[in-house]
Amino acid sequence: MMELLWLLLPVAAASGWWAAKRSDARQDVTLAERTPGYFSGLNYLLNEQPDKAIDVFIKMLEVDSDTVETHLALGNLFRRRGEVDRAIRIHQNLIARPTLNREQRAQALLELGQDYMKAGLLDRAESLFTELGEMNMFQSQALGNLLTIYQEEKDWDKCLQIAKRLEQLTNRSLRKECAHFYCELAEEAQFRKDLNKASQLLKKAQIADEGCVRATILQGEIEVLNGANKNALRTFRQVERQDPSYLSEVLPAIIDCHMALGQRAELIKYLHQLHQKHHTVSCVLALTGFIQKDEDDAAAIQFLANFLHEHPNLAGLDRMVELSLKSGKGDAQESLGILQQILQKLMEKRPAYQCLSCGFTAKTLHWHCPSCKTWGSIKPLQEVDEN
Structure with a gap:
């Protein structure tokens, strides 16, 4: 009062x-x-x-x-x-x-x-x-x-109509926003099973903003639905050039496309290239799986240990504990089991994405930040070594 x-x-x-x-x-x-x-x-x-x-x-x-x-x-x-x-x-x-x-x-x-x-x-x-x-x-x-x-x-x-009028009136670029508006329309078309319309809208999104990762991911998904794994693979690989921080979003699809095409050796070579360039946890975990299958658990653990020594990471540590549990015995195995439970609880509490504009965190990826309303500002928390 x-x-x-x-x-x-x-x-x-x-x-x-x-x-x-x-x-x-x-x-x-x-x-x-x-x-x-x-x-x-x-x-x-x-x-x-x-x-x-x-x-x-x-x-x-x-x-x-x-x-x-x-x-x-x-x-x-x-x-x-x-x-x-x-x-x-x-x-x-x-x-x-x-x-x-x-x-x-x-x-x-x-x-x-x-x-x-x-x-x-x-x-x-x-x-x-x-x-x-x-x-x-x-x-x-x-x-x-x-x-x-x-x-x-x-x-x-x-939104598209108003954005174009605003650009003409203020000379302020809204290309990134327009690209996301086209992506929203493309997702609606994809939901209606109109994949041709969705692809046309995604082309407009890429014309509006050639760096739009979202448009690239959506286009790759549509190509997978059409059974065009080779084209999808080429599309998903563009994400590395556009923004490597989103690699974890497309890596499962890249692996699936390679395997569907019978290109296991090429996939492992590509994963090693990504690992050397970006040191992303998602690449390391994928490589760990192949090393485990091609060699043994000990080799996979050693590979992970070398990575974690330089790039400490909860997800990587959890995977190493999981592998170590197989060879652990008695009290050691019990202790490792307890450690894994603690690690998984820590990872459950930890957000997976963060807005670079306002700091908003989330468990799932939002292309439009619910907090500051910025488009394309939320990115995966990768713990990537930029050096």
């Missing part, structure tokens, strides 16, 4: 000042006679009736060219505090005044639209931002908010 009191006291003071300034009464009239509403509003505040206090102060603060900014500031304060209903009331009251000029009305519409967005009233917000676009007022802000709304509504066609 005291926080709200301190918020509204400056508005009350301004209200009293403006009322006194515009009064035609004599100079010796007391403040209470000039501005009775001032004390009425304070009384409502002290009695914890903030809504009535707001009504009083709004009525006292006549809307004209000198006080519009005060109304806007008060509404913004309430919206930032999360008191959206009060912000809406203030901005609606402002728009209803006939004294506003065109620019002031447009600014009030923009603020009210943002109030509606905050309240989750997306249809109302969309209507106001569209009206601003028709007025040719505050277009970049209105389009930016419309883009946010259409992303929330998953209307990817409209």
